[in-house]
Amino acid sequence: MNLSVELSKEDSVQRFHIAGEIDAFTAPVLKDKLAEVQDVPGLQAELNLTDVTYIDSTGLGVFVGFYKTLKANDGYMKIIGVNDRVKRLFEITGLDEIIDIEKGVGENRDATL
Amino acid sequence: MQPYDYVEIRVPAKAQYIGIARLTISGLASRLGFNYDEIEDLKIATSEAVTNAVQHAYQDNEGEVVVGCALFEDKIEIMIADHGESFNYEETKKNIGPYNESEEVEFLREGGLGLYLMETLMDEVKVHHEEGVTVFMTKYLGEEQVGKDVKTVTS
Numbered sequence: 001m002n003l004s005v006e007l008s009k010e011d012s013v014q015r016f017h018i019a020g021e022i023d024a025f026t027a028p029v030l031k032d033k034l035a036e037v038q039d040v041p042g043l044q045a046e047l048n049l050t051d052v053t054y055i056d057s058t059g060l061g062v063f064v065g066f067y068k069t070l071k072a073n074d075g076y077m078k079i080i081g082v083n084d085r086v087k088r089l090f091e092i093t094g095l096d097e098i099i100d101i102e103k104g105v106g107e108n109r110d111a112t113l
Numbered sequence: 114m115q116p117y118d119y120v121e122i123r124v125p126a127k128a129q130y131i132g133i134a135r136l137t138i139s140g141l142a143s144r145l146g147f148n149y150d151e152i153e154d155l156k157i158a159t160s161e162a163v164t165n166a167v168q169h170a171y172q173d174n175e176g177e178v179v180v181g182c183a184l185f186e187d188k189i190e191i192m193i194a195d196h197g198e199s200f201n202y203e204e205t206k207k208n209i210g211p212y213n214e215s216e217e218v219e220f221l222r223e224g225g226l227g228l229y230l231m232e233t234l235m236d237e238v239k240v241h242h243e244e245g246v247t248v249f250m251t252k253y254l255g256e257e258q259v260g261k262d263v264k265t266v267t268s
């Protein structure tokens with residue numbers, strides 16, 4: 001059971017590529033990685049979940065925490081590449097009403113802005 | 114009573130074993146004939162219950178979590194206990210009473226989103242408090258039962 005988080009900066013957008021399973025064991029890895037940049041004022045973050053094979057409430061909690069911190073710092077967070085399973089989880093919990101979620105990975109690389 | 118097979122695993126109450134419980138349930142559910150989405154639902158519900166057990170019951174990271182599964186022809190019953198004693202499955206099942214409102218609220222406060230997901234993804238969920246917490250949940254094979262007992266969590 002593994003989780004990897006790769007960060008790449010493109011223009012003014014911090015892009016996170018997250019791969020693997022996000023549960024109570026691996027969530028701290030994700031949380032720490034996101035925490036490295038979350039206090040930057042006006043941060044534009046894009047989280048790519050294309051390669052996330054499992055997520056539960058622990059992972060959702062990390063995203064909510066990150067979203068709140070960014071919002072408090074005038075930043076913006078977007079989640080892309082969600083598959084049907086992950087999308088369903090966001091819908092069940094109502095988080096899709098709050099967080100900007102895009103199914104698949106869009107061609108428009110400025111979509112975050 | 115319907116015949117069933119019973120499988121039980123005990124894992125240390127540590128986060129790295131949550132995935133093991135999840136994989137076990139996945140294998141058993143697949144064996145019973147649940148479809149892909151149902152198996153994913155079972156994996157999440159089980160992980161939520163085991164995560165609760167790991168995080169709340171054993172903050173000193175000691176002890177075990179017991180995951181018991183009864184495999185019926187038409188359903189899977191999963192019990193997750195945060196106290197190390199092996200289940201007497203029939204006894205435990207008998208003692209799982211109807212919802213106790215106050216207990217549920219108490220558990221919710223701690224469990225939060227986790228309990229909500231369990232109730233949404235499974236057909237039945239009961240929580241029993243006595244010498245720790247036991248979560249008892251059921252999922253039926255086949256579409257017709259899905260959502261039958263989904264309860265709405267408002268708080």
